[in-house]
Amino acid sequence: MPTNGSPYRLGAALLESLAQEMSALAEQASALLRTPPESLSLDADISTQIVRRNVPRWHFAMLNDTERNEALVAALERGIPAGATVLDIGSGSGLLAMAAARAGASRVFTCEMNPLLAEVARNVVDAHGLTDVITVISKPSTALDAGRDLGGPVDVLVSEIVDCGLIGEGLLPSVRHAREHLLAPDGIMLPSAARLYGKLVNSEAVLKLNQVTTVSGFDVSLMNTLATRSHFPVRLDTWPHRFLSEAAPVLGFDLARDALEPGERSLEFLATADGEAQALVVWFELDMGNGIVLSNPLDNPRSHWMPGWVPLEKPVLTKAGETASLRLRWSDFTLRVSL
Structure with missing residues (x-):
C-alpha cells in the first residue's frame, strides 16, 4: 500500500498549482490587453478561454428549468409589494430582476460578482427597456453599501443562490450580510426559510x-x-x-x-x-x-x-x-x- 508523501511537499504542490493558474490568467490578460478593442469578439480564442473559465455551463440548464423559473416568477409576483425597492443577489441573466420589475417593484438593484455575467445582464435589461427601473451592479453583495449603492436599505431581498447541497453558492454569508446591512428592518426575504x-x-x-x-x-x-x-x-x-x-x-x-x-x-x-x-x-x-x-x-x-x-x-x-x-x-x- 503506498503511503502519503510529506505534507510539506503536498503544500508546495498546492502552491505550484495556484502559481500555474495565476500564470495562465496573467497570459490571458496580457493577450487581451494586446488585442485592439475593435477586434474584440466572443468568437476569438482568448475570449472563448476566458468565458469557459468564468461562466459555468449550469447557467443554461438553470435558465431552461421551466419549473424553477415559473415558481420563482410566481413567488415574486405574489411577494413583492407594489412600489417596493428590491435587491436581487446573483444577477445571472437578469431574469429575476426583470420579473421583480414586472411584479411592481419601483426600483430593482441586482448584483453580480462575475463581470461577464453582469455585462450580459445589463444588455438583457436594456433590450427589455427596463434600465430606468433596474440597476445591475458588478459586485458581490457582501461588498455593497446600502447608502452608496442602493440609496438606502431595500424592502425586499431575493437570494436564490443555492446549489445541490443548499449552501455551496454562499447563501449563508450572503444573507447574513444582507440581512444586517442591506435590508430594511421589516423587509421581506425571498426565500424566508x-x-x-x-x-x-x-x-x-x-x-x-x-x-x-x-x-x-x-x-x-x-x-x-x-x-x-x-x-x-x-x-x-x-x-x-x-x-x-x-x-x-x-x-x-x-x-x-x-x-x-x-x-x-x-x-x-x-x-x-x-x-x-x-x-x-x-x-x-x-x-x-x-x-x-x-x-x-x-x-x-x-x-x-x-x-x-x-x-x-x-x-x-x-x-x-x-x-x-x-x-x-x-x-x-x-x-x-x-x-
Whole structure:
C-alpha cells in the first residue's frame, strides 16, 4: 500500500498549482490587453478561454428549468409589494430582476460578482427597456453599501443562490450580510426559510466517481488524497444505487432570524435495509412564501439542480429497523458527514 508523501511537499504542490493558474490568467490578460478593442469578439480564442473559465455551463440548464423559473416568477409576483425597492443577489441573466420589475417593484438593484455575467445582464435589461427601473451592479453583495449603492436599505431581498447541497453558492454569508446591512428592518426575504433533507445510500458506481483503488494491477489509491470530501452534485437516477434509510431532516434555517453561522449537529436515520452506506444524498426546499416551495426532490430528474452526494468519512453499516447516528458539520460553503 503506498503511503502519503510529506505534507510539506503536498503544500508546495498546492502552491505550484495556484502559481500555474495565476500564470495562465496573467497570459490571458496580457493577450487581451494586446488585442485592439475593435477586434474584440466572443468568437476569438482568448475570449472563448476566458468565458469557459468564468461562466459555468449550469447557467443554461438553470435558465431552461421551466419549473424553477415559473415558481420563482410566481413567488415574486405574489411577494413583492407594489412600489417596493428590491435587491436581487446573483444577477445571472437578469431574469429575476426583470420579473421583480414586472411584479411592481419601483426600483430593482441586482448584483453580480462575475463581470461577464453582469455585462450580459445589463444588455438583457436594456433590450427589455427596463434600465430606468433596474440597476445591475458588478459586485458581490457582501461588498455593497446600502447608502452608496442602493440609496438606502431595500424592502425586499431575493437570494436564490443555492446549489445541490443548499449552501455551496454562499447563501449563508450572503444573507447574513444582507440581512444586517442591506435590508430594511421589516423587509421581506425571498426565500424566508431553507431546509435540507437526506437519505443514506449505497452506490458503488457513484463511489467510483470520487474514489479509486487498483488499476491494471497498480495501487493508485493515493489519488484519493485529491478526492472531494464535501458535497458535490450527482445525477443519481443515472447510476445504480440503493437507499438504506428513511428520509430525515438534515439542516434547516430561518433565514430571517437564525444566526446562519457554521456549525455541527447530530443526525439520526432509521435504516430500511441491511447494507453499507457510503454517502448521504441530500435535497433542499426553499420557502418562497405564499405557499410556493422550490425544491430539487429525488423523484424530479427534470430539475437542473442535481441531488447532493455527501461522502461519509467512513462507511456505515446499517441494519433494517435500527437507527444510524452520524455527525454533520457545515461551513459557509460545504457539508461534511462523519460518525
